[in-house]
Amino acid sequence: MSIATHPRAFATVTGEAATFVTLDGRTEPVHATGQEDIRHAIVRRATHEARRAGAPVELVTSGDRGEHHLLVGTDGALGAITPTHPPVPVAADPEQLAEPARRMEVREQAPQPEPVDAPTGPAAESPTRPTFLAPIPDTASHLSGWRGALARLGLSVGPSAAERRRSEWVSAVSTHWAGCRTLAVANGKGGVGKTMTTAMLAAVFARQGGGNVLAWDNNDTRGTLGWRTEQGLYDTTLRDLLPAAAELLTPTAGVSDMTRFVHHQGSDRYDVLRSNPELLATDQRIATAEFDLLMQVAARYYRLVIFDSGNDESAERWLRMVDSSYQLVIPTLAAPESAESAALLLDALRDRDERSAALAENAIVIVTQSEPSGGAAARRVADGFQGHVRAVGVIPFDPALKSGPLRFDRLRRRTQDAWLRAAASAAQEL
Known part of the structure; x- marks a missing residue:
């Protein structure tokens, strides 16, 4: 030893x-x-x-x-x-x-005593008082189909294997941890589904866990998370939050004070911290110290922060996001260029330092099928990442993901379950 x-x-x-x-x-x-x-x-x-x-x-x-x-x-x-x-x-x-x-x-x-035989007989027994409280049943399982119909008639029936799996996913994503957790959605190529992945994961965690989830647009160049999500009462961005950070960290600051700087998503229950896509990158650079200050604010008001990263992997805010994250999620489309960009990011992180290498080994790759006929291509890309990361998930084609507002309720049930499974996989290491 x-x-x-x-x-x-x-x-x-x-x-x-x-x-x-x-x-x-x-x-x-x-x-x-x-x-x-x-x-x-x-x-x-x-x-x-x-x-x-x-x-x-x-x-x-x-x-x-x-x-x-x-x-x-x-x-x-x-x-x-x-x-x-x-x-x-x-x-x-x-x-x-x-x-x-x-x-x-x-x-x-202390001197170590010689072992002695344990006492036996009635005096050695320590009877345990029985509890009068029944264990709380697992309410996460929701029966559907014919099982649900029989249950509504008062007939006892157990959940199917699929319902048990879904119940386990719901249990994982509804967990509340002691302390804020962070998750980075990253791929150096644009247009591979980073914003979509950020919004859908935030919706799953917030809907199942009761809110307190922040989707943070950590992008220097044309971050579009604000374009595909609801706007709150104020037209504010990360640049507005930065000068107010110190005040938000004072003991007298309240949860409602944060409302001015984020955009709440009604049905999906998470908040969005926007970047400003109208500004050039040179006008909205975030240095390491500024990122750390904003992260203190986020950790004060939220239990989970999901970063929608930019494409500039040399930016201070991008590198600090990686260093501050518990879990890395890499989205890709079922296309060679998107998948190769994801693989190159994993290679670069493995060579960067030990902590980044651990993030890469523990990463989750999410392959989105962007066309109705692209199922085989999505599976090929997913198979290519198997064994190189902790988990790989495939999101089936869904027209609600192609454009327009990102709303979880607009998705098909199959797509919702795919995102639920992906979020549960990410939650395992949070």
Whole structure:
């Protein structure tokens, strides 16, 4: 076994619930999905933390099965590790983080007793009082077709396999995390569906999770997210938000103060932070410090931010978007040029640094069928990315995506389910 010199994350397990403490000291709950064991969910969360750090993480778990130390790699590989005592990160509650390390120190300093036989008999038994509360049923499953008709008649019938899968997708995208999460939609080529993907993912997360989702047009050159989404009460853009950022971060600022700078989408429930497509790129450059200030504002008011990136991969705001994102989504059309641009972006990120490489390995590629007869071409492109990224999704042709306002309700049911599945795949690593 190796001697641990890695950054630490902590997890405390209580029954089927867990609390996770990130490398920077944030405390958040961990939830298992479906029939997943809570410990698998903890390892999945630690893997994501390792990917964000670009290096293996020491995971210290404590709870009903004792205390354990695991080395979690960026690829999810687990290894045994000999605990040491590096500085513990500072959190809002330092005692909470210090406790696992304190217990470990006490155990190492105290003499280790010889094992003894556990007591037996009635005195050793610890009867558990039965609960009078029934578990809350899974209300995410909605029966349809003949199953729904029978259920409305009072006849008990279980969901189909497709309905169970859809229920799992809904559960994934309706999750609320402790702290803001960020997702970048990127492809260096224009006209490949970045704006469409941003709007549809934002709609899925907001409709299923109850809002608090921001679609951010992070584009220096002719960002069109505002053209295909509803305008709010004010004709404002990111340039208007920037000088007001400091005031919005004061303790007295309220949620309604943000309304002046974003454009709410009525039925789809998310907000849009527009760029100004009428200005030249030279007039709306965003430096790294300005991006970070705007990100502080976004994290103050939203639980999820989805970036609609521009095409200039050398821009400061583009690079900072990548460095600030938990998940990378790469849209492409079922065309060779679009797919090649997506592949080149993945190659460039793998060569940039460890964290960007982890984003590339964990990326999701979404292939949109732009023509009614393009199903075979879309599948060929999707097959080409299999094994090179974490997941690949195909969006079937839908005339509501071709032009005009982007509204989730306008889509065919098959298209809605495809976007729901894509969003659920992205949510797995958030």
